[in-house]
Amino acid sequence: DITHEWPKSPRPTPYEVLGVSKGAVYDKRRFYHLVKLYHPDTHDHNHHHASVSSSPLHIKNLPHATRLERYRMIVAANELLSNTSKRRMYDSYGLGWSHGDRAASLRDIDKNWRHQEGTAANNATWEDWERWRDAQEGKSSEPVYMSHGAFASILVLMCLVGAMAQTNRAESSGAQYVGWAADHSAEIGGRLRRNGTAVAGLSKDERVDYFLKERE
Missing domain, CATH: 4.10.270 (Myosin, subunit A)
Structure with missing residues (x-):
């Protein structure tokens, strides 16, 4: 059985929204479960008739705007984590997630890139570029001596x-x-x-x- 508890953070990450560990293989069953709980069609926000939702009481009692916002975050988190390229960009630079604290600015992205090991950010001379290219191609950077x-x-x-x-x-x-x-x-x-x-x-x-x- 899949249990659910909404993250306590006011600005949760996509991993926190879907309850997925960073680096774990993504499983959409968690997404399907949360959609059934928070989908707008399951929320009787007009209170004119009884809802046929199977959502727990603590979710039913949430304001409509809150449930709708959580639903949007669930959908956005699924789109990001289910896409390998988008997930990699988020993990590396914080891109693609505008709902939480990893909504990075261009300055943050540039800073993260410059501090990442193996990037070309600090290449200042021709020798730096040669060493960087050799590292990318898996070549040895040892000098070649002549007899x-x-x-x-x-x-x-x-x-x-x-x-x-x-x-x-x-x-x-x-x-x-x-x-x-x-x-x-x-x-x-x-x-x-x-x-x-x-x-x-x-x-x-x-x-x-x-x-x-x-x-x-």
């Missing part, structure tokens, strides 16, 4: 790559210089030949005048 031999091998490889890059750069620069020198020599030779042809047959003074004009 001396592996480090030396990587260092030698980097030196070889750098040396090859320097060699290629030097060869490229040398080839460019050789090409420039050859072009420059050819240009000078051509200029001398043109000048020699231009001053051929001129007197000494005329050759001097030609030289000065070329420098203007």
Whole structure:
């Protein structure tokens, strides 16, 4: 048999309303029993005829408004505790229950979240996020060390790559210089030949005048 006694708290929790222990598997039989006791159709609030209710006398004698409020709380408690997601949100943050003392404000919800273990509330650096992600994925946060031999091998490889890059750069620069020198020599030779042809047959003074004009 299911016994019933309404919670003494003026602002009961859904667990107290339905007489369910927190963490226990929810059983709707308790809800069905309370609905039969508090449903508005069982309450003769006009007192014009006898009620056919099977409610105990102490419930029958309650004011209609009180019974109606309790009925609404019973329905709301059932909707919350029978839904796994809603129940989890209520247990964690106090959400979903507006009838009791767990009707949390957004500030309360944020405060509860920040103080919960395993949340990302206190992640301030990249390392914090890495550790948090590893914890969520079940990975070990132990640092990975490299052996001396592996480090030396990587260092030698980097030196070889750098040396090859320097060699290629030097060869490229040398080839460019050789090409420039050859072009420059050819240009000078051509200029001398043109000048020699231009001053051929001129007197000494005329050759001097030609030289000065070329420098203007």
